[in-house]
Amino acid sequence: MEFRRILLDGNVVVVRREGDTLVSADGRRVEAAEATHLAPVTPTKILCCHLNHVSRVREFQISLPPAPTWFQKPISSLNTHGGAVVRPANCQFLNFEGEVAIIIGTTARNISLDEAPAVIAGYSIANDFGLHDFRDTDAGSMLRVKGADTLCPLGPGVVDDWDFRDKSIRTYVNGDLRQDGSTNEMAWDMHYLVTDLARVITLVPGDVILSGTPAFSRPVSPGDVVTVEVEGLGALTNHVVASPLPVSDEVGAQPTATEEVLSTTYGGDWEFRGQRAPKPTSRGELPYPRVRPKFES
Numbered sequence: 001m002e003f004r005r006i007l008l009d010g011n012v013v014v015v016r017r018e019g020d021t022l023v024s025a026d027g028r029r030v031e032a033a034e035a036t037h038l039a040p041v042t043p044t045k046i047l048c049c050h051l052n053h054v055s056r057v058r059e060f061q062i063s064l065p066p067a068p069t070w071f072q073k074p075i076s077s078l079n080t081h082g083g084a085v086v087r088p089a090n091c092q093f094l095n096f097e098g099e100v101a102i103i104i105g106t107t108a109r110n111i112s113l114d115e116a117p118a119v120i121a122g123y124s125i126a127n128d129f130g131l132h133d134f135r136d137t138d139a140g141s142m143l144r145v146k147g148a149d150t151l152c153p154l155g156p157g158v159v160d161d162w163d164f165r166d167k168s169i170r171t172y173v174n175g176d177l178r179q180d181g182s183t184n185e186m187a188w189d190m191h192y193l194v195t196d197l198a199r200v201i202t203l204v205p206g207d208v209i210l211s212g213t214p215a216f217s218r219p220v221s222p223g224d225v226v227t228v229e230v231e232g233l234g235a236l237t238n239h240v241v242a243s244p245l246p247v248s249d250e251v252g253a254q255p256t257a258t259e260e261v262l263s264t265t266y267g268g269d270w271e272f273r274g275q276r277a278p279k280p281t282s283r284g285e286l287p288y289p290r291v292r293p294k295f296e297s
Contacts, residue, residue: 002234003122004157007036017157032156037081040124040158041103041206046073047197048128048146052212054185059215059267068188068196071142073128073152073210081155085129085238087222088148090246091255093132093265096220097213098171098179098228101126102190103158104207108198116191119203122160123190125236126210127153127171127228130217132265133255153238154208164190167231169214173224181214219265 002017008024015022015030022030050069051057057064079085087094105121129151134144146152164183171179183189188196193209203209220226222242229235247255262268 001161002157002159003040004032004035004155005038005040006030007038012038037156039078039080039154040156041154041208043075043078043206043208044204045201046075046078046152046208046210047071047201048073048142048210049188049193049212052186052188052193053181053214054187055181055215056213056217060263064187068193070197071146074143074147076149077147077152079150079153079238081153081236081238083153083238084150084241085127085153085226086148086150086241086243087131088243088245088247088255091131091133092257093135093219093261094221094240095130095132095217095265096171096173096178096226096228097128097130097217098169098181098230099126099128099213100124100164100167100169100183100190100211100230100233101154102194102209102211104194104203104209105205107205108194108203109201111195111198113191113195116194116198119194119198120190121205122158123162123164123233124154124158124208125156125228125230125233126208127226127236127238128210128213129153132219132261133257134253135261135264136256136258137253139260153236155236156234159233162232167233168229169231170229171216172227172229173218173220175225178218179214179216185214186212216267218267 004015013024015024020032022032022035048071101124103121106119108119130145131148138144167183169181220240222240224240227235227237
């Protein structure tokens with residue numbers, strides 16, 4: 001079953017989806033296409049896996065890390081289905097990243113792999129947008145790259161009975177297919193990711209874990225409409241708008257367009273930053289198919 005949070009008659013209401021209609025507990029009904037969606041949960045933290053899809057690792061011509069590595073998006077980056085994603089006036093490298101989001105349902109700490117399924121309330125769709133103009137200064141923490149306001153669209157709902165195995169993950173820009181991946185190419189599945197984090201971090205209901213993106217994350221521009229479609233979870237759609245204001249130059253690091261920025265933005269070779277130009281963006285020019293078997297290195 002799928003649950004969503006919407007504004008209904010001026011109130012925040014949890015509804016269940018019945019086909020194209022959303023139904024509240026008191027029987028009120030609204031068409032999903034006409035509803036004002038909110039983020040489906042109110043997390044205390046948004047934790048994100050750096051690299052998990054084999055296609056993305058191969059795109060950058062690097063090795064898969066021996067275990068998941070992590071970064072965090074601030075709660076203030078949370079956005080909604082149908083919400084606007086804002087690109088500052090002096091930035092140009094705003095990349096989409098279609099992902100599956102894990103939603104925590106019960107408090108968890110020091111759990112086993114066998115206990116992980118019971119901790120998960122369900123799954124949603126996320127677009128882990130990144131503002132790579134700040135990649136030079138925040139490559140480790142990813143704070144401004146991934147943490148700027150509006151850069152974490154989540155939704156439209158939470159599906160509580162979804163089997164994550166062998167599901168397609170596709171991202172479209174203005175209706176054109178840009179990412180075409182699968183959960184089968186993930187090195188670490190949803191249960192592993194939850195168990196890994198819970199070794200040292202207490203997970204509480206509503207917390208969100210982003211599970212990684214496949215190859216072909218690319219920049220988008222104001223006016224573009226980006227849709228992430230996950231088999232069995234539906235579709236998350238957002239539009240990109242331009243902020244009339246630039247990032248202030250009074251203090252702090254400024255947006256850049258170095259080889260490190262470009263190699264991340266366009267899928268270049270991470271091992272040869274500063275020596276090679278970014279790789280071509282055509283799928284046909286990369287040395288692997290779109291979907292790789294699980295755990296293949």
